[in-house]
Amino acid sequence: MSLIDNYNQLKKSLPENITLVAVSKTHSFEKILELHNATGHLDFGENKVQELCGKYEQLPKNIQWHLIGHLQSNKVKYIAPFVHLIHSVDSEKLLQEINKQAKKCNRIIPVLLQIYIATEETKFGLSFTEAEELLLSSRLQNYSNIRINGFMGMASNTENMEQVKSEFSSLRKFFQYANINFPKNENVQLNTLSIGMSHDYNIAIESGSNMIRVGSLIFGERSYKTQ
Numbered sequence: 001m002s003l004i005d006n007y008n009q010l011k012k013s014l015p016e017n018i019t020l021v022a023v024s025k026t027h028s029f030e031k032i033l034e035l036h037n038a039t040g041h042l043d044f045g046e047n048k049v050q051e052l053c054g055k056y057e058q059l060p061k062n063i064q065w066h067l068i069g070h071l072q073s074n075k076v077k078y079i080a081p082f083v084h085l086i087h088s089v090d091s092e093k094l095l096q097e098i099n100k101q102a103k104k105c106n107r108i109i110p111v112l113l114q115i116y117i118a119t120e121e122t123k124f125g126l127s128f129t130e131a132e133e134l135l136l137s138s139r140l141q142n143y144s145n146i147r148i149n150g151f152m153g154m155a156s157n158t159e160n161m162e163q164v165k166s167e168f169s170s171l172r173k174f175f176q177y178a179n180i181n182f183p184k185n186e187n188v189q190l191n192t193l194s195i196g197m198s199h200d201y202n203i204a205i206e207s208g209s210n211m212i213r214v215g216s217l218i219f220g221e222r223s224y225k226t227q
């Protein structure tokens with residue numbers, strides 16, 4: 001099947017409320033442009049700043065770029081002018097830097113807090129406790145150039161789908177709890193739950209996802225593993 005067929009088949013199967021982020025990391029400008037031109041798709045995800053900036057430069061400016069991989073504070077300045085959503089905020093220091101660079105660009109950058117739900121030790125993210133502490137802290141008021149839109153999580157890399165389901169459900173419960181109990185203000189508007197990739201997006205949707213990040217199912221296998 002072609003790239004366009006893969007995309008159309010996936011898109012057709014998704015409920016209306018699900019935002020599909022097409023994860024284009026390692027794939028060429030040409031493929032992204034082909035998909036964008038054929039379908040009008042706008043949301044693309046990358047996990048490396050350098051690759052993201054290169055693609056931003058080359059491709060139509062109405063594309064909405066999502067940064068989904070680990071972000072180092074010293075690289076925020078490169079994406080601050082244009083990034084659509086940063087999924088991978090895993091420390092207050094990073095949040096602070098995003099706020100600072102957003103202010104310089106005179107914009108508000110939407111972000112998600114990346115929450116650690118997997119049992120593996122290699123995944124980045126905040127614990128539920130750390131996220132709660134941050135969301136309840138009065139320090140957030142200082143960050144008027146960011147908006148926390150919700151949470152991102154990655155399940156364990158396992159064949160055990162019951163485990164995946166329980167990890168996703170734990171994040172959905174936290175999302176619901178946070179929406180009920182945490183103060184809402186201009187820079188905290190929790191409406192996005194970014195969970196689900198090629199192999200587990202169905203379970204993620206059953207578990208309450210409203211944003212999925214799908215790469216290989218659309219573009220085919222990547223020629224090298226980046227994570």
Ligand SMILES: *Cc1c(COP(=O)(O)O)cnc(C)c1O
Pocket residue numbers: 023025047068069154197198199213214215216217227
């Ligand atoms: C690569 C990546 C994806 C997409 O993975 P696929 O298995 O190709 O769908 C989703 N989220 C993150 C954070 C990634 O790095």
